[in-house]
Amino acid sequence: MGMVRQDFRKVYPFADHFWDRQGLKLHYVDEGKGEPVVMVHGNPTWSFYWRELIKDLSKDHRVVAPDHIGMGLSDKPGDDAYQYTLRSRVEDLDGLLDFLKVREDITLVVHDWGGMIGMNWACRRPERVKRLVVLNTWAFDYPEGARVPPALALARSPLGAFLVRGLNLFSLGAAMTCVKPGSMSGQIFSGYIAPYDSWNNRRAVHRFVQDIPVNPQDPAYDLMKWTGDHLHQFAGKPMLLIWGGRDFVFNDVFYEEWRRRFPKAETLHLPKAGHYVLEDASERIVPEIRAFLARN
Numbered sequence: 183m184g185m186v187r188q189d190f191r192k193v194y195p196f197a198d199h200f201w202d203r204q205g206l207k208l209h210y211v212d213e214g215k216g217e218p219v220v221m222v223h224g225n226p227t228w229s230f231y232w233r234e235l236i237k238d239l240s241k242d243h244r245v246v247a248p249d250h251i252g253m254g255l256s257d258k259p260g261d262d263a264y265q266y267t268l269r270s271r272v273e274d275l276d277g278l279l280d281f282l283k284v285r286e287d288i289t290l291v292v293h294d295w296g297g298m299i300g301m302n303w304a305c306r307r308p309e310r311v312k313r314l315v316v317l318n319t320w321a322f323d324y325p326e327g328a329r330v331p332p333a334l335a336l337a338r339s340p341l342g343a344f345l346v347r348g349l350n351l352f353s354l355g356a357a358m359t360c361v362k363p364g365s366m367s368g369q370i371f372s373g374y375i376a377p378y379d380s381w382n383n384r385r386a387v388h389r390f391v392q393d394i395p396v397n398p399q400d401p402a403y404d405l406m407k408w409t410g411d412h413l414h415q416f417a418g419k420p421m422l423l424i425w426g427g428r429d430f431v432f433n434d435v436f437y438e439e440w441r442r443r444f445p446k447a448e449t450l451h452l453p454k455a456g457h458y459v460l461e462d463a464s465e466r467i468v469p470e471i472r473a474f475l476a477r478n
Contacts, residue, residue, distance in 0.1 A: 190373030194233050198255065201248075201278050206264060208274060209255035210248040214240030217312075218284045219475075221247040222275065224294020224319065225390035226353040227458070228254025230373050231293065234464040238472060243289075248278055250299075252386025254377050266389030268402035271299045276307070289475060291315040294432070294457070295390055302405055305412035313478055314421040315471055316440060316447075318432045318459050322410030325439040330396055331430050337391045346388040353378045353387060359430070360457035370461070413443060420478035421447040424467055426455030448474060 200207040211229050219239050221232045229236075229247040236245050249256040250271055251264055264270065279285065288310050292300035297319025304311045324330075330338075333355065337346050346352040357366065357374045378384045395402040421444050425437045441447065450470050455462035 189369055190230065190376060193369060194230050194373060196229075196233075196236065201281050203251065203274060203277065206251055206257045206259055208248060208251055208257070208278060210246060210278060211236055212282065213245045214243055216243040217287050217289070218244045218246060219289045219291060220275075220279065220284065220300075221245065221291040222293070222296030222300040223247070223250070223253070224296045225253070226356055226378060226387040227294065227374065228377060230254065231458070231460060232291070234460065235291070235468055235471065238468045239475075243475070244284070246279070246282060246284060248275065249377075250274065250386065252389070258377075258383045258385060260382075260385070261389075266386055267393055268298060268302065268395070268405050271295075272302045272306075272405075275299060275303045279310075286310055287312045289313040289315065291317070291471075292319055292321075293317040293460070294319050297321045298402075298406060298409065301413065302409045305409055305415060308415045311416070311419065313475065314416060314419060315424065315474065316421065317424045317467075318426055318429050318436075318457055320432060320436050320439075321406075321413060322439065322443070323407060324396070325435050328433070328435045330394065334391060334394065334431065337388070338394065342391065343388060346391060347381045347384040350375070350378060350384060352391065353384065356457075361461045362428070362454065362456060365462060417444065417446070420474070422471065422474045423447050423449045423451075424459060424470070425449070425451045426457060426459035426462060427451060427453035428455060429457040429459070431457055 196211045199210050199212050223231050228249045232247045239245050252258045290300050290304055290311055298321050301321035337352055353375045357371050393402050395406040423440050452463050
């Protein structure tokens with residue numbers, strides 16, 4: 183992965199930091215000084231997704247962006263050494279923020295699985311959270327009219343391991359279909375797929391898909407329900423909803439559910455942007471988030 187890694191370093195120029203998570207190395211970005219901004223990524227991305235936002239906000243904030251275990255530049259252990267579950271992810275985030283002494287006035291920025299992870303953590307620690315920035319994600323039961331897209335259902339099927347871990351179709355497919363056609367350069371594309379260069383290194387990508395809480399018997403289902411039931415704690419806190427309207431996973435049904443739950447939230451809806459909304463519209467989104475922080 184060495185050559186590819188140097189390739190994406192040109193657009194991801196951050197120092198590497200590692201937290202020892204019971205013998206596993208969890209990689210994180212920690213840039214700048216000031217009020218903390220914590221960014222939680224989803225699947226199959228990593229802290230690379232936040233790079234333009236990190237560059238801007240770290241001028242006057244302390245920005246922390248972890249890579250989940252098995253993702254990005256973090257260790258990629260076997261199932262015997264790590265439980266690839268929502269509960270583990272929330273505990274990792276909690277442990278990292280305690281280790282970094284990031285305990286108050288946090289602006290939490292979440293995308294994709296980062297919404298469920300970040301919001302479950304926030305519901306346990308509401309007093310630590312000052313503001314919320316929510317990009318194409320969910321933190322509640324599937325709203326009426328929403329369903330698991332066929333591509334995700336296939337990745338969860340018995341064929342999933344072959345497709346996701348053997349052919350790398352989940353990472354490749356996401357990098358191709360979650361942005362506007364032709365909008366991602368080869369350098370950025372390689373940055374997204376670089377960490378997932380072998381069967382073993384794609385384990386977390388597959389486990390995330392398997393862990394999606396769709397049915398009551400799914401391991402993460404109870405945590406998901408609990409999170410949805412406790413989101414109301416943030417009704418009085420500043421929230422910015424940023425949404426790419428061309429997201430086939432978290433479509434506008436999810437956006438409207440966030441708006442229903444948080445009618446006072448500020449919104450930026452980008453009808454032509456895809457699931458990787460920051461890739462498609464960072465020039466619109468980064469100043470919008472900066473202005474939101476300044477207003478609140």
